[in-house]
Amino acid sequence: GAGVSQSPRYKVAKRGQDVALRCDPISGHVSLFWYQQALGQGPEFLTYFQNEAQLDKSGLPSDRFFAERPEGSVSTLKIQRTQQEDSAVYLCASSLGRVAGDLNEQFFGPGTRLTVL
Amino acid sequence: GQQVMQIPQYQHVQEGEDFTTYCNSSTTLSNIQWYKQRPGGHPVFLIQLVKSGEVKKQKRLTFQFGEAKKNSSLHITATQTTDVGTYFCAEVHRDNYGQNFVFGPGTRLSVLP
Structure with a gap:
């Protein structure tokens, strides 16, 4: 079946613009994660959903970052008033995670490369 | 805060040579996952280790979890050019909010042919 998809794949924004990044997880996957990956670094956790509930948003760097998953499937990461330091690849991952605290492999999407000028 | 360290940062080997990367934590790990990311690609899950001293093999890859569950290693025997990429370890962290x-x-x- 289809894997995790993300759109757009590339986004160029002027500083101060708002952006919205979309993630379509694998159908039936309960858990969804957002990560930020700077060049040459490992993915940095941003936020975690179990179905529609955002259980952990401790990794969001500021209140300019907002994520939602209103129907427990597609998720959107929104960044308001983008800054140059927001430039990175934003990765979405989903896992089966049927039970709270269950440990499952994550399936990553291809990422959205955001460049803020 | 919680930190997971990996060494070395870079490794250049000749094709056919062995390769090992080490993952260390300042705290006891509940479990560890390993991922591979090809240049320009996204992380792909390789394995999950849970038990103290656990060893798992996938063809030329051997994964080990330390007895004290504070470190882990990935060893590749006889590297091939297809092994090129960045190898990440990831700790699953559970707190009051979830995971x-x-x-x-x-x-x-890097693998030189």
Whole structure:
């Protein structure tokens, strides 16, 4: 079946613009994660959903970052008033995670490369 | 805060040589996952280790979890050019909110033909 998809794949924004990044997880996957990956670094956790509930948003760097998953499937990461330091690849991952605290492999999407000028 | 360290940061090997990357934590790990990211690609899950002293093999890859569950290693025997990429370890961290994953900085492997 289809894997995790993300759109757009590339986004160029002027500083101060708002952006919205979309993630379509694998159908039936309960858990969804957002990560930020700077060049040459490992993915940095941003936020975690179990179905529609955002259980952990401790990794969001500021209140300019907002994520939602209103129907427990597609998720959107929104960044308001983008800054140059927001430039990175934003990765979405989903896992089966049927039970709270269950440990499952994550399936990553291809990422959205955001460049803020 | 919670940190997962990896060494080395970079490794250049000749095709056919062995390769090892190490993952270390300042705290006891509940479990560890390993991922591989090809240049320009996204992380792909390789394995999960849970038990103290656990050893798992996937063809030329051997994964080990330390007895004290504070470190882990990935060893590749007789590297091939297809092994090129960055290898990340990731700790699953559970707190009152749920779970998240803390990734190490990765080890970038180059294989010279």
